[in-house]
Amino acid sequence: xxxxxxxxxxxxxxxxxxxxxxxxxxxxxxxxxxxxxxxxxxxxxxxxxxxxxxxxxxxxxxxxxxxxxxxxxxxxxxxxxxxxxxxxxxxxxxxxxxxxxxxxxxxxxxxxxxxxxxxxxxxxxxxxxxxxxxxxxxxxxxxxxxxxxxxxxxxxxxxxxxxxxxxxxxxxxxxxxxxxxxxxxxxxxxxxxxxxxxxxxxxxxxxxxxxxxxxxxxxxxxx
Amino acid sequence: xxxxxxxxxxxxxxxxxxxxxxxxxxxxxxxxxxxxxxxxxxxxxxxxxxxxxxxxxxxxxxxxxxxxxxxxxxxxxxxxxxxxxxxxxxxxxxxxxxxxxxxxxxxxxxxxxxxxxxxxxxxxxxxxxxxxxxxxxxxxxxxxxxxxxxxxxxxxxxxxxxxxxxxxxxxxxxxxxxxxxxxxxxxx
Numbered sequence: 097x098x099x100x101x102x103x104x105x106x107x108x109x110x111x112x113x114x115x116x117x118x119x120x121x122x123x124x125x126x127x128x129x130x131x132x133x134x135x136x137x138x139x140x141x142x143x144x145x146x147x148x149x150x151x152x153x154x155x156x157x158x159x160x161x162x163x164x165x166x167x168x169x170x171x172x173x174x175x176x177x178x179x180x181x182x183x184x185x186x187x188x189x190x191x192x193x194x195x196x197x198x199x200x201x202x203x204x205x206x207x208x209x210x211x212x213x214x215x216x217x218x219x220x221x222x223x224x225x226x227x228x229x230x231x232x233x234x235x236x237x238x239x240x241x242x243x244x245x246x247x248x249x250x251x252x253x254x255x256x257x258x259x260x261x262x263x264x265x266x267x268x269x270x271x272x273x274x275x276x277x278x279x280x281x282x283x284x285x286x287x288x289x290x291x292x293x294x295x296x297x298x299x300x301x302x303x304x305x306x307x308x309x310x311x312x313x314x315x316x317x318x319x
Numbered sequence: 320x321x322x323x324x325x326x327x328x329x330x331x332x333x334x335x336x337x338x339x340x341x342x343x344x345x346x347x348x349x350x351x352x353x354x355x356x357x358x359x360x361x362x363x364x365x366x367x368x369x370x371x372x373x374x375x376x377x378x379x380x381x382x383x384x385x386x387x388x389x390x391x392x393x394x395x396x397x398x399x400x401x402x403x404x405x406x407x408x409x410x411x412x413x414x415x416x417x418x419x420x421x422x423x424x425x426x427x428x429x430x431x432x433x434x435x436x437x438x439x440x441x442x443x444x445x446x447x448x449x450x451x452x453x454x455x456x457x458x459x460x461x462x463x464x465x466x467x468x469x470x471x472x473x474x475x476x477x478x479x480x481x482x483x484x485x486x487x488x489x490x491x492x493x494x495x496x497x498x499x500x501x502x503x504x505x506x507x
């Protein structure tokens with residue numbers, strides 16, 4: 097038998113607390129090295145057991161139980177807090193309901209916030225007329241879309257300052273335009289080339305509106 | 320003159336008496352187990368901490384915790400296992416705190432010369448193995464360490480270890496086998 101294998105089996109036997117198999121004992125008799133290893137391993141495991149026993153089995157202090165009893169006298173016994181099952185069910189259903197309503201309200205608000213086409217006739221006095229008119233009428237201003245132009249289709253909320261959404265590639269040019277322009281924002285519109293003219297340089301121009309007249313469309317009934 | 324006693328709403332003398340009776344019954348039931356489980360908690364803590372004073376503190380804390388949560392124990396047969404686990408956990412927490420403190424103090428109060436304390440050959444020889452064994456035990460995984468400690472408790476059979484931990488007998492044997500093997504490898 098291989099000495100390494102024999103020694104491994106010796107260690108296994110000692111670790112398991114069992115006597116070594118017969119074949120190992122036979123090998124040990126014929127191999128002085130393994131015999132020495134066997135004695136060393138036997139001694140090591142005996143020391144190990146003795147050390148562990150000595151470590152754990154120290155005498156229990158006589159003061160332990162009186163100390164514990166004294167502490168128990170002052171310790172309150174907590175009563176089990178039992179809640180009936182229907183209360184859990186009611187609480188859980190309330191939570192689910194509240195969360196559902198919250199999610200529903202959130203989606204409703206988001207749906208309302210999506211810009212919808214505004215009838216030209218609905219442009220009121222509060223709306224910055226030039227900007228909306230230019231956006232609606234001029235196809236070259238497709239890259240610039242007013243935000244929240246008509247959340248409610250016929251109700252115009254006065255805004256202190258008009259907002260313009262500019263796509264990422266047009267942002268720099270628009271910023272330059274905003275720095276350069278000195279007229280009020282409500283009277284100006286940035287005209288930016290559309291996607292088909294990507295290779296051309298961006299042109300920024302002021303839209304000058306001399307005169308503005310708002311008319312009803314023929315198909316729309318007069319209010 | 321008539322004496323008036325104010326009782327908070329929902330609290331009656333009968334309720335107080337019932338609570339008192341419940342408390343007494345819990346205490347009696349706990350006392351029955353205290354004599355057996357007190358030393359067990361101490362020995363588990365001693366196996367981890369190797370310090371009698373710390374182990375006593377941990378054993379007391381273990382038994383107090385067990386008493387406070389005694390009503391939550393659904394299976395009384397598991398009481399020993401419960402005590403062993405609480406004690407082992409608390410002892411491990413304290414052992415880790417002690418290690419951290421030792422490291423901190425060693426870092427700050429390291430002597431500049433670094434000279435070792437002189438000791439006689441005999442003292443070194445007798446303590447060296449125990450110190451190495453303690454270090455090796457500290458390095459064992461928690462599962463193996465707990466089994467080794469429980470199996471080393473005097474008069475504690477493997478069946479009792481199995482019952483205490485709520486694990487099968489085969490698992491106890493295999494954990495003990497690997498633990499001893501690892502310890503022997505470290506101590507070789």
